[in-house]
Amino acid sequence: MHTLTMDDVATALDDTARLLAPDGTRLRDPRLDGWVADLDAAALRGLYRDMALTRRLDAEGLALQRQGHLGLWPPAEGQEAVQVATARACRDDDFLFPSYRELGVLVVRGAQPADLVLGWRGEVQGTFDPYLLNVATPQIIIGAQSLHAVGYAMGIQRDGGDQVAVAYFGDGATSEGDTAEAMVFGSSFQAPVVFVCSNNQWAISEPVTVQSRFPLAGRAPGYGIPSMRVDGNDVLACTAAMRWALDHARSGRGPVFLEAVTFRMGPHTTSDDPTRYRSRELVEKWRARDPLHRFEAYLRALGECDDGFLAEVHTEGDALAARMRQAAVTAESRPALAVLDHVYAEPHSGIDRQRDRFAAYLEGFADEAGA
Structure with missing residues (x-):
């Protein structure tokens, strides 16, 4: 069985761009600083709010599945920063193509609590209208949404628009032919598309070090696509990197590839047992890099986060989770x-x-x- 070692963790984190240290200390990076210089207190609190709501709804989804109300649930704990930051950086008319784990993208785009669970019950009309949120139905087929995003981006070109399409996928999808073909087409046609790869270190039980001996961001230049490797647990860095990528794509210069280095804290899905292929020590190593705790420390240092603000977010999260639970437990399945x-x-x-x-x-x- 292949394992991911502490040395692998250190290597994964050494060359990533970041703006926040794990303890919340603000760092400087000339590539990124300018892209977040305009973020005011309200915007910073909004980033924290959306990450916290995502985590609360994720916990509720996991509980609902364990209690028999959902057939399956793909936990997103640990990956909230890259999801929320990249979605918030987009314009409302940009079209997003998520995988099954991008809960934070749906939270940012205003999906209703019922939209988040009825599909995992297998209900008819169990998802949202993509054109209300400008988000495609989450894709379970690994990597397929990368093709959809490029096709949509080529349509934007033909319509003369300035929107951007965004494809979200995990590290495992970079081993799929669909993703390679999407990057070929995206590069060849200079399509306005951003590829966001959430490298959470595991393609189910297969560590990324077995899938690729080199950083995934290094693959994109081979297609003629500029790339950046960013700390996926740093919401500021992810915001900055995504703003840079969107500006590049929107200005007619073609695709960008972002590799957000993060970690899946829970199982691949609720049908998985991660204790069979990774150690408690490894999980705790990454828990110390938690994106919410890091950003909370930063906001407290700025004086923009107090117990009252956290209580408000907690109350809002509980209310949304209650609506989500109500939608799941009261749904009536067809024969x-x-x-x-x-x-x-x-x-x-x-x-x-x-x-x-x-x-x-x-x-x-x-x-x-x-x-």
């Missing part, structure tokens, strides 16, 4: 056979046969319940 409804516009004998077989299958469970 199982209804999955075959509306497959064809007209009656179809093949569907009729499938319905008969599926009904017989379901009847077998009814017999077991009766026994």
Whole structure:
């Protein structure tokens, strides 16, 4: 079994751009400083609020799945900074293409609590209208959304717009052909697209050091795409890097690739047991770099965060989580056979046969319940 060592952690963090140390101390980076110089107190508190709400809703989703109300949940703990920062840096009319783990992107874009859970119950119309949020339906097929984002970006070019498309994916997706093809097309057509790779160190149980012997950001220049490796647990650095990337893409200079170095604190999904492939020591090493604690320390040093502000955010998070729970526990699922409804516009004998077989299958469970 491949393992990720402390030396690997040190290597992963050595060459990342950052503006905040793990203890919240403000650092200087000439590449990034100018891109966040205009952030006022309200903007900084907004970044913290969205990260905190994301974590609270993530915890509720995990609890709902463990209690049997959801079929699956992909935890996002530890990755809130890159999600919130990059989404907040975008304009409202930029179109975002997330993977299944970008809960923070949906929080920033104003998804309703029910939008976050009904899909994980398998309910009909269990997600949001993409055109209300300018966010595509989260993609489970690894890397597929990178192609969708490039296609949308090429459409922007043809329409003469100045919007940007953003593709979100994890380190595992960089091993997929879809992502490689998306970067080829994006570069060849100089499409206004930003690739945001959340390198959380694990493609399920496979460490990134096995997927690539060199930083993932180093792959992009081979496609003719500029890149930056940024501390994914530093919300200020992620904001600055994303603003730079968006400016590059929006000004007609083509795609940008961001590698946000972060860590998935929980399991890949609720069907995974991460204790089988990584150590407690490693997890605690990354817990010391927690993005919320880091940013809270920075805001307290500025005098922009006190117990009253934190209490307000906590209350808001609890209220949203309660609405999310209510949506999940009160949802009424359609009968199982209804999955075959509306497959064809007209009656179809093949569907009729499938319905008969599926009904017989379901009847077998009814017999077991009766026994």
